[in-house]
Amino acid sequence: VDPARHARRLAEAAARAASTGAAAVVIAPSPDLAYLTGYDPPPLERPTLLVVRPDRAPALVVPMLERPLAEAAPAATELEVVSWRDGDDPYAVVADLLPRGEVLLGDRIWGVHVLGLQRAAPDRRWGSAATVIGALRARKDAAELDALRHAAHAADAALEELLSTPLVGRREIDVAADVAALLVAHGHASAAFTIVASGPNAASPHHEPGPRVLSAGDALVLDIGGVLDGYRSDMTRTVALGAPSGRLREVHAVVLAAQEAARAAVRPGIPIEDVDRAARAVIEHAGYGERFFHRTGHGIGLEVHEPPYAAAGDRTTLEPGMTFSVEPGIYLEGELGVRIEDIVAVTADGVESLNRSPRELLVCE
Numbered sequence: 456v457d458p459a460r461h462a463r464r465l466a467e468a469a470a471r472a473a474s475t476g477a478a479a480v481v482i483a484p485s486p487d488l489a490y491l492t493g494y495d496p497p498p499l500e501r502p503t504l505l506v507v508r509p510d511r512a513p514a515l516v517v518p519m520l521e522r523p524l525a526e527a528a529p530a531a532t533e534l535e536v537v538s539w540r541d542g543d544d545p546y547a548v549v550a551d552l553l554p555r556g557e558v559l560l561g562d563r564i565w566g567v568h569v570l571g572l573q574r575a576a577p578d579r580r581w582g583s584a585a586t587v588i589g590a591l592r593a594r595k596d597a598a599e600l601d602a603l604r605h606a607a608h609a610a611d612a613a614l615e616e617l618l619s620t621p622l623v624g625r626r627e628i629d630v631a632a633d634v635a636a637l638l639v640a641h642g643h644a645s646a647a648f649t650i651v652a653s654g655p656n657a658a659s660p661h662h663e664p665g666p667r668v669l670s671a672g673d674a675l676v677l678d679i680g681g682v683l684d685g686y687r688s689d690m691t692r693t694v695a696l697g698a699p700s701g702r703l704r705e706v707h708a709v710v711l712a713a714q715e716a717a718r719a720a721v722r723p724g725i726p727i728e729d730v731d732r733a734a735r736a737v738i739e740h741a742g743y744g745e746r747f748f749h750r751t752g753h754g755i756g757l758e759v760h761e762p763p764y765a766a767a768g769d770r771t772t773l774e775p776g777m778t779f780s781v782e783p784g785i786y787l788e789g790e791l792g793v794r795i796e797d798i799v800a801v802t803a804d805g806v807e808s809l810n811r812s813p814r815e816l817l818v819c820e
């Protein structure tokens with residue numbers, strides 16, 4: 456890993472804040488903090504707050520008892536570590552570091568800390584750092600793309616192994632436990648979610664696996680993901696258990712065509728909402744528009760859902776290095792559901808699918 460990556464990210468965050476006219480950015484423990492500094496403590500009632508300012512060194516305000524941890528952070532040499540002791544007013548310590556003007560707050564700062572800062576610095580203006588940091592995180596560097604590729608391939612391998620085992624007659628929760636173990640066996644540090652949705656349960660996009668027994672004639676939606684080197688996998692395939700019904704064949708073909716159209720639309724320079732439009736046009740044309748009731752995709756990186764979003768209204772212009780899911784679906788309540796999801800990366804002239812699992816309707820036993 457490039458040792459200068461955090462210095463570069465901190466400098467770019469400061470530059471982007473300056474370009475919006477902001478005086479400072481304040482980030483609490485969160486994926487944003489991990490991205491900028493490599494420091495990833497849990498959020499707690501004792502505030503830990505990173506203060507990034509144009510033309511000044513970034514400061515990390517930490518409780519005294521966590522100073523040794525902060526000083527061991529990958530970006531510690533780039534940071535002025537400022538500690539406060541129990542009994543001090545930590546918000547006053549942060550307020551002293553804030554220039555006059557607008558202060559942009561990260562998305563994950565607890566309300567209690569926002570209120571503390573606003574009390575300690577009543578003459579500042581407050582805004583959101585979401586666009587500044589989100590835009591920075593959205594463009595992955597080569598090492599991040601490699602991590603996302605590894606995670607995607609590990610999920611592909613887990614799925615392939617799962618589908619080589621008998622499924623009919625087993626309960627969703629038992630198959631979900633196997634998925635979690637397979638994600639880890641194929642290289643993930645941990646599994647994050649294991650959606651196993653069979654038969655009518657497949658019509659619920661975020662179904663929680665339960666005791667239902669997988670049966671011949673079911674559609675089976677498998678939406679699986681985990682964490683590998685800090686980066687996320689997230690993929691979905693829908694398979695037929697036993698001979699598929701005509702309806703399952705038809706719906707699967709529509710979703711596959713929509714997913715292919717959306718992936719084919721991906722290239723630098725277009726707004727990401729056009730990717731959503733490409734998928735939706737296919738599904739609406741087939742008469743299932745009302746049954747595709749979620750966005751086509753979400754950015755992915757340190758978090759499984761992060762900006763930008765392949766959804767109507769997100770005008771983010773695609774740039775090389777952006778990574779997001781393409782996951783249209785059709786859900787027929789009480790009957791079946793179909794979703795197909797890949798993680799894609801925007802390349803210099805088009806798109807790379809990080810997942811390689813076959814997308815056609817597989818028949819499993």
Ligand code: ZN
Pocket residue numbers: 660661
């Ligand atoms: Zn989802």
Ligand code: ZN
Pocket residue numbers: 678679680689690691782796
């Ligand atoms: Zn998913």
Ligand code: ZN
Pocket residue numbers: 689753780782796
């Ligand atoms: Zn997803």
